[in-house]
Each structure stands twice: as structure tokens, then as C-alpha cells.
Amino acid sequence: MRSNITFLLLISSLATFSQNVGKLAENYIQENGVEIISNFKELLSIPNVAFDLKNINRNAEFIKTELEKRDVEAELLRMVGTPPIVYGYLPVKNAKRTLAFYVHYDGQPVDKTKWTNDPWQPTYYSKAIFEGGEPISFPTTQGEIDLNHRIYARSAGDDKAPVTAILTALDLIKENKLKITSNLIFFFEGQEEAGSRQLQRYLEDNKELIDQIDLWMFCDGPVHQSRKPQLVFGVRGVTGMEVAVYGPNRPLHSGHYGNWAPVPGQMLSDLISSMKDEKGNVIIDGFYDDVEPLSESEKQALANVPEIDSQLKSELGVNTTEGTGSYYERLLLPTLTIRGLSSGNTGKLARNVIPATATASLGIRLVKGCDPEKQKDLIEAHITKQGYHIVREEPDQETRLKYPKIALITRGSGYPAARTSMDEPIAQEVINRTKDIVGDDLILLPTLGGSLPLYLFTDVLQKPAIIVPIANHDNNQHAADENLRIENLWYGIKLMSGLMTIQK
């Protein structure tokens, strides 16, 4: 009983402090919203496609300078011909832990013809364009700011918002003389959207700078579709392969040879159809065998996630879904997706031919336990079982005449899934601290459907990693008219302030 009372008192004291941080952040935003938005706009104005090294370096320098203004020891980790990592370090006396904040400052390439406005000339809207929002001036007084306002620009949602949230959190902590309780490391990557190809080498080459990190927090991705905050403990892995099947050695007249020459589009359809059952479950031998089951905590967390199937169906215009199970259950299985099909032509370009080949691009997502290479091996074994002779380059005449069915397989690269246990003590600290800020509405997801190379941290570095998203789910990431809802920027600032000042 006694201990319970102590516990309750402790909770109560923490809650008060947390409410203070929340309240203080709220007040700070109330007073400085115009300037925060202006700072964000400035950051968004610097073009940030990874291969545009000149501009990507301008982003890095800008962020480094902003960190230094806030007393963070900052440097640019460089590797020739690649975007630098902005590395920042804020040591704290007697800190019991070191927290790393990962953000990426590069964005997806743009097709300007599809954007309503220039992607690097941030535009301010009364609400989302798809909701009928209109462009308005950036606010000059606090009273003008509405939580539904949106800023449209490349990387507004993915992934510059956490940069501004972190910088603002440092400002409000300083102004309110709050205590930062952990050593903080900032790790801002510049080539995430280009595939993070040098990330592993950056991590290896700068081992001494990151070795002390106890927890990596990935400030990336969107909050829940219900607009509720969420923490995510894993991602799916990703790989892929391309399969081309062969008919005649050149396109043939569909009259002269129709019914006689093998039709590659038919063969490919048969092959693809053999991979799934009627409901859409993969029936390739062993495809689901390596899936690591959920822990009790994960199962419980999942049971508390709001159902979003109905909302998604309505939003995406589908009556039914693939496979058996709810959205979140389906994310816990590896996928096999026909990303693309091509053979001959369709539409106005369709001709009366039997095409020479048909090609399918297969996307494969992996969950914890699945190996990217083994998963592709299983698919190949299935293709062989369907009677195909597998080749690695265009078949020559001898090969063509020897085998009735030939498939050219081109295996893509990829990486495995990653998942951090919610039961880890440091994970529990982050969960509790986030609940301090947002209340019990917090959603805990065992995994995202999408992929990030998180395995480099969880499996290579062997450190826990949690995804801490702040963007709205409808931020149009990777597409035209990317945007951030103002309320999500405010949420990010509060959350970052909270995580920097975890009690205990």
C-alpha cells in the first residue's frame, strides 16, 4: 500500500512537471508561432534533392549553424561525393543515457509540372488543398494562425518538420531554463530519399561518435491516420525482383500466328496467378514460415490501435481488401505486390501482335524474421516448380529451343525488417514520456508497413530504435503538393521538448 502511495505521488509529481513542459511549450508557441513558421519557411526554401550536392550542402550548413546558435557542438561528417551528415552533440553532466535524434534533411525529387506551386517556394494555405484550402499570406500576428493551416513545400512533411521542431524545442528549453536530462546527439542525414547508400559506411567510419548512443529516435514518417500521435517500433524490410517470360523471338502478327505462338502475357498471368490464392494470400511454399510472432506487449498494443479499415476503404475507393485480416494484421506479414506489368501495348497503341515478352516487377516487403535473399529464393523455387527454366540474361536461340518456358529473373537488392521490443526499459521511458505530453491516446505500433534501413541500428549496431513521427498522414510525402499541418508542427515541438527532458 505504501509503495503504491509513493508511486502515485511520484506519478503525480511527474505529471505536474510534464504538464508544465507541455504548458510551457504551448505558451512558447503561442508567443513565437509567427517566428517558428518563418524559420521553417526559411529551411524549406533551400532545394534539397540528394544528388544536387551544392544545394544539399547549403541545407547541411544551415542546420549546422542553427545547432551551433543553440550551443550544440556541431560538425559535418563528410564522404566525397555524398551529402554530409549534420552531427550535433549536446553533452549533459551526469546524464544517465544518450539519446540520438535521427532526421533526414533531403527530400524526394520533384516533378514541378505536378505541383500547384514551386516546391521550394513555401506557400501557406488556409487548409489542405484537397479540402478546398486557399493560398493565404504567411502569418504576421499570432492571432492569424490556425491549427488547420498548412505549409506546402517539398519536405514540409518528409522530413524537415522535425528539424524545426528540434531547434524550437532547444529554444524553449533554454528560455524556460528547463533541464535537459540526457546527452543528446543529433544525426541529420542528407540522402535518405536517395536510398541511404552511404549510411552504413558513415556509421562505421564514425563509430566513436555514435557508440555511446543508448536509443535512436527516428523523427520521420506520419502520425496515425486518425490524427492521433503514435510511436512505432519497427519497419518492414524491402526487396524486389523482375520476371520476364518469353514468347517468340520477335513480335508476331496475331492473325498469322494467333493460337499457335506462345503468348507471353498469358504465360505471365498464369505464373502470377499461381502465386496467390483467390483471397490474395501468398501460396508460395515457405513464404510465411520465417515470420517472427508478436510478443504479448505487441499484441496488446495492437489491440488498442483504432480500426482504420473503414476509413481507408472509403478514402481509397475500395470495397474489399487483399488477404484475410485487418490493416494492422496485414502489415505483420511479408508482401508480394505486382508493382508493374508490361507486354506489347494497350490503349491507342495496342497493335494486333503477339508480343515477344511480358514482364512483371514484383515488390517484396519483409517482416522480422524474413531474410531478403531467402524470400527471393522461395519465389524462384516456385517459378521453377511452374515449369520455368530460369535465366539471368536474355536467352539465346539454343536456350529458347531447349526449354518450353523461360523466365529471366533480375533480383533487386534490399534489406531486412527491424523491430525493437516495447518491453525494453528505455522504450518504456519514451512511451511514458510521450504519454505525459499527449495523454493516453498514444498509439503504439509494432511496425510500419513501409521500410527504412532501421536494421543498421537494431541489427548492425545492436541498439534499440523507435520511430517518433510528427507529420500529418495526409502530407503527400514523396508526391506533389507535400505539406505540413500547423498542428503537427506544434505537436513536434512539444514532443521534442518532452523527449529532451525525460525525467528519471
Added chain:
Amino acid sequence: MRSNITFLLLISSLATFSQNVGKLAENYIQENGVEIISNFKELLSIPNVAFDLKNINRNAEFIKTELEKRDVEAELLRMVGTPPIVYGYLPVKNAKRTLAFYVHYDGQPVDKTKWTNDPWQPTYYSKAIFEGGEPISFPTTQGEIDLNHRIYARSAGDDKAPVTAILTALDLIKENKLKITSNLIFFFEGQEEAGSRQLQRYLEDNKELIDQIDLWMFCDGPVHQSRKPQLVFGVRGVTGMEVAVYGPNRPLHSGHYGNWAPVPGQMLSDLISSMKDEKGNVIIDGFYDDVEPLSESEKQALANVPEIDSQLKSELGVNTTEGTGSYYERLLLPTLTIRGLSSGNTGKLARNVIPATATASLGIRLVKGCDPEKQKDLIEAHITKQGYHIVREEPDQETRLKYPKIALITRGSGYPAARTSMDEPIAQEVINRTKDIVGDDLILLPTLGGSLPLYLFTDVLQKPAIIVPIANHDNNQHAADENLRIENLWYGIKLMSGLMTIQK
């Protein structure tokens, strides 16, 4: 016994005469080969794409003038905005029949980047390019001409060679004072490669000019792949349809939605796969029901056609074929061919998305007995049976939410097959006369695999129609580097001379 002797004497006398025509034609060619090739070259130099009305009219005027030079009453039948028909008439006193020679003087559009030489600057080759032939000068002396020489130009094979063959046949008949035994009508079309859209109206509007015709001879297409001469008594009909199936209302991230959102490429593959059995036979209810069986003559003729499956397999680089049966057996069935498939992207453009749609272009060939509309109805019924709701335009949100599977079907136009009985007396006359010229090696085919709107003659005009091809099978018709083998031009001249002078 007596009648038999008479018959033998008659045969012998005919054979002598026929050998005379063959010999006389041979001699004429021997003496005038250089000029014949030069005339052919001149005709091939006039660009002849149907929509290029200025040049197409130059072709028509040229042919009309050449007919008139040979005492044929010629005129251009015109319809505003379309290529004219060159109509020629050569009446013969006391003729018992009227024979019509159909040829088309227009050619397929060209992609000049794919041609070795300009398609309308005829080039002379020592043999086929694919056999290692080299360009050489056009011959200036008889001794230079070799039967394996080829002329490369658009329409060399399809379908200007019969124009030159007919004009030359008239020349040699005149020079040798041979007797033309039938009224001859020449009907040269200028928009066959553009779909013969106005052909039916031309036939209707000029009924009085064509009503007397007893037999239409279509001088088009290639001789047999074995290089043996052939007569063809039918064609398959043709139609088509496009089927688009729907996933989400926009392309989705294959990670966030993979395993949950319906994958249109998978759905389409299942649908296509359901249309044929493993061997490639169509299993759509009723698809083969209306096929009209072969007559005894047709069966016998077919039994005498040289087997070409092995040659074709080797030439086209396939180990096996679709369906059960030999090449010629397979031409006697309607087809269902996947002419094209498209969904998302493949190759370097492949992205990690679940595409919004997948589309298949279905090519359909018909044999005698099958109705183009009914055949499409059967396919639609099958698609419905697979659980699809069929729409005729892009489904709206309400439709999307209402039906689990939606297929947008766009039906193409088309026309039925046609087949003339080999047992018709006039067909027998043509068969026998052709044998006079070429010997017993003549191949008689009940039908081509390809399509021509022959039904306009056999079914609408109710007149027999026989295809009388002269081009080599490897003439690259419809493609780049179209060509004619010189031996085939000579064969055409002999055959036309023979047909114009049928005895009896």
C-alpha cells in the same frame, strides 16, 4: 472409255496451251526483266500511306494511266477525303464469266528510323538483308538478274507487286496475241492498311460496276512459308477489347498498403489466367461453339499442306506452342491473344507502388461461324462469372465502394471471318489453271490466320472470293525493310497471265 480418251486429249491440249502461256511468260520476262523491274521501282517510289491523300492520289493516277496504256477502260471512283479506287474494265466478247482482280496500292505507315534505306527510294539487294545480302545497282542487263535478288521498299510485298504483275501480264498477252477469256475487272483499293473503312460504301455506291463479277481474286498476302505457291479460300475475322481492372483510386505506397490494398496486376493476372487452360485452350463457355466444321475437300486440302511447325519453331525460337494441334489446325479456331498488358512500371521506372489499375488488350480472331459481337459477349459473361462488375467508363467513388471487383470494358469494332468453298465450279477453274502454271505443288488453304474484310464480298455481295498471293513469306510486310524476292515477281506475272487466259 471414249470419254476418258476425249478427256485426256482435252487435258493434253490444255496442258500444251498452259505450258505455252508459262513458257511465253517466261520468255517475255527473260527479254524484258530489266524494264519490268524498272517499272516496279517507279511505282514503289510514290509514297503511299492512306492518310497522305496527295501522294495516294499520285499512286492512283499512275496506275490508272498504266491501265489505259494497256487498253483498259479505267476511272477513279472517288469519295471525298478518302483514297480513290482505281477501277479498270476490260470487256471480252462472248466471255462466259467476269473475273475481278483486287489489289491495294496503299501501304502501312513507316517508322523511317527502323529502315535500312528510305522506304520510298527502292533499293536493290543481292539477297535478303537477313541472309547477308548487300545493296547492288538495279540491273541494266538481263544477265545480271538473279531469282534471289530482292527489292526493298514499302509495299514491295504488300501490295504493289500484283499491280506490276497484272500490268506486265497484259503486256505479254498483247505481245503474244494470247486470248483473254473472261471479262476482267481491276479493283485497286487505296486504304486497306488504314482499315478499308469506306470499302463497303464504295461497293454499295458502285454496285452497277461490280454486279456482274463472278469471282473476286484477292492478290494480296504471301505464298507458303515453304516458298510453294498457294491459293487461299478464307480469312479469319478480327475484333478485340480492352479490359481495365481497378485497385485503389490512386497509386499507393507498396509498404504502407502492401498486403491490404487490392493489387490490380494480381487481379488482372487471375482474370486472364481463368480464360485458358494450362495448354492454352480457351475455357470461356461457348467460345468454340459456333465454329463451322471443314468440308471433305477442305480436310483433304489441309492434309496435303506441308507441315511447317518445325520450321516455324526454329525460326521463331520457341520450344512449344499454344494449345493442342498443328499450325494449320490452330488457324481453324477463334483466338484470344493478350496483345498488351500494362500496370504501373517495369524496369528502371519500376516504383514501390501498388498501381491504381491494370489493363489488358485482348486480340480476338474469328473463324467461319463466329459472330464478332457474340464472341465479345461470351468473354464479358466470363468476366462477370469471375465476380466482376462491368462498367463502360471510369468507375466513380460510389461504384468503387459498391463492388469488390470492377472491370472497365471497351469493345473494339471488327468483322467476321469469310470462307469460299473449294467445291464451287469457278473455284475449281482457278485451282486447275494455277496448277497449269505451277504444277501439282500448289497448296490449297481453307483459311489464312490473318484477316481481311473478305466478308464484304462473300457475305454481303454473296460472291466467291479467293486469295491469290504472290509475295515471299519473308517480305517483312507491315514492318521495316519490306521487300519482294524477284522470283516472286516473276511468279506473279506468270500466274496473272494464266488467270486472265483461263481456258474453258
